[in-house]
Amino acid sequence: MSAGSEFAAWLGQAAVVGFGWLVVHRLSAARDRDKARREMVADSAEQLAACLDAIHADSRGYHLAPRDVAVEVRIKMALQDAAMHALGLSEICNDSETLARCRSDIAALRRAISGEHFEDEHDGPLPETAQQFQRIADAFLKAKRSFLQLKHRQFPVV
Structure with missing residues (x-):
């Protein structure tokens, strides 16, 4: 074999190895991004579920x-934040x-919380x-x- 043909064979092998590395690198990066996205959705679902706990406790209280106007505002803001965060999840889920x-x-x-006995309709405590x-x-x-299901659906059983 001549030196030119050996070099061409080596160059071909190097090209195949380089192409293989590129493919594996891209697939690995895509897998890592997908895993990070799923973990972010699961974490957000967990945080929203915890936020619902606070909303429930505040609404009962x-x-x-x-009537406590400060609690009204806190409940309304917490519900608005939860809705906004849930809407934002559609960007990544x-x-x-x-x-x-x-x-x-x-x-x-x-x-359920604000449909009745809320704001100006609130004239005393409920039994x-x-x-x-x-x-x-x-x-x-x-x-x-629903948020628990969203969290668990990020890691489906294969």
């Missing part, structure tokens, strides 16, 4: 006590069905047996379940 359910459940929770507490608890649990 609000409806069991005389492809599971539009589960995200739509999460957003819908936050809206239902907002209606523990009021139906509104059951509606709030149902909406809260449904929203928590």
Whole structure:
């Protein structure tokens, strides 16, 4: 074999190795990005579920006590923030069905909390047996379940 043909063979092997490295590098980078995205969605779902805990506690306290404008504002802002964060997840999460359910459940929770006996309708504490507490608890649990499903769907069983 001549030196030229040996060099051409070596150059061919180097090109194949270089191309292989490029393909593996791109696939590995895509896998790492996807993993980071899924972890970010799961972490956000977990944080939103924790935020719902605080909203639920504040809403119970609000409806069991005389009107407190500061708590009203805190509840409204927390519900708005939760809805905004859930909407923002659509930028990085492809599971539009589960995200739509999460957003819908936050809206239902907002209606259960503020649909009656809220702001100017609040003239005194509600009794523990009021139906509104059951509606709030149902909406809260449904929203928590939706965010838990969103979190778990980021790591499907293969």
